[in-house]
Amino acid sequence: MGLALLSAVRLAQGGPGLEEREAAVAANLRCMVCQNQTLAESNAPLAADMRRQIREQLAGGRSEAQIRDYFEERYGAFVRYDPPFRPSTWLLWLGPFALLMLGLALLARIVQRRQRAAPPPLTPTERFRVQAWLEGDEP
Template identity: 50%
Template sequence: MRRIALVFFMLPLLAHAWTDQDENRWRALNDELRCLVCQNQSIAESAAPLAEDLRAQTRQMIEAGKSDKDIRQYMTARYGDFVLYRPPFKPTTWLLWLGPLLMLLVGAAMVLRMRRTAALMQSAAEGEREQTHADVERLLKDIDQ
């Protein structure tokens, strides 16, 4: 009778045994989540206590049968979009996604402006040289006369 009771007690624990698939999901999620302490490492790479807690929490949620989407939603609800290495494209993250493109465009605009300014300055210098040359020629003619 005790064995039957033990089997019924252990059945829910055995129903969700940690499989290789769960391990792979856990590792993939840990690679997608940023350590909030280190900020340049995933929670899989970080040795910070918070990263350890987040890894354990992720494992518990997988064991509880939560989907990857549910786990990501929980983490972003609790820690914000910053916890994701690939945050969603939405108005609050537009600058994050479009920032590099904007910086490239601003840099290109600055280069073009500098080239135009240099061309204008060169043209003005040539005009001044021609004017100076004409002035010298006129002075020489005046001296000759």
């Protein structure tokens, strides 16, 4: 009797694979509060609401792709941990590389300016005077 009741509860919740499917979808979506965690990892109240929506949609017969599309439509491509490469997400994909290149160009420019601003090398006479001063024999 207990096993039958457990089976009935499982079926009412959407079947035996519902939790695994929910976890799979939640692992591929970003928490909009934390942004460094997936929905599956986050303890934020919004993440709990989003996981509940995933569960309800899965129980309602929607596919994982349809659910991802729903959240992407609602929150934008940033909600996905693997946003598709298309014009609206180029900044997400190429932005870090552009910032890296900008940083390297800025670093190169700073190094060049410092090299140009460096004092000219000492003449042999100046070197002799410095060496004498360091040894305590001031000329």
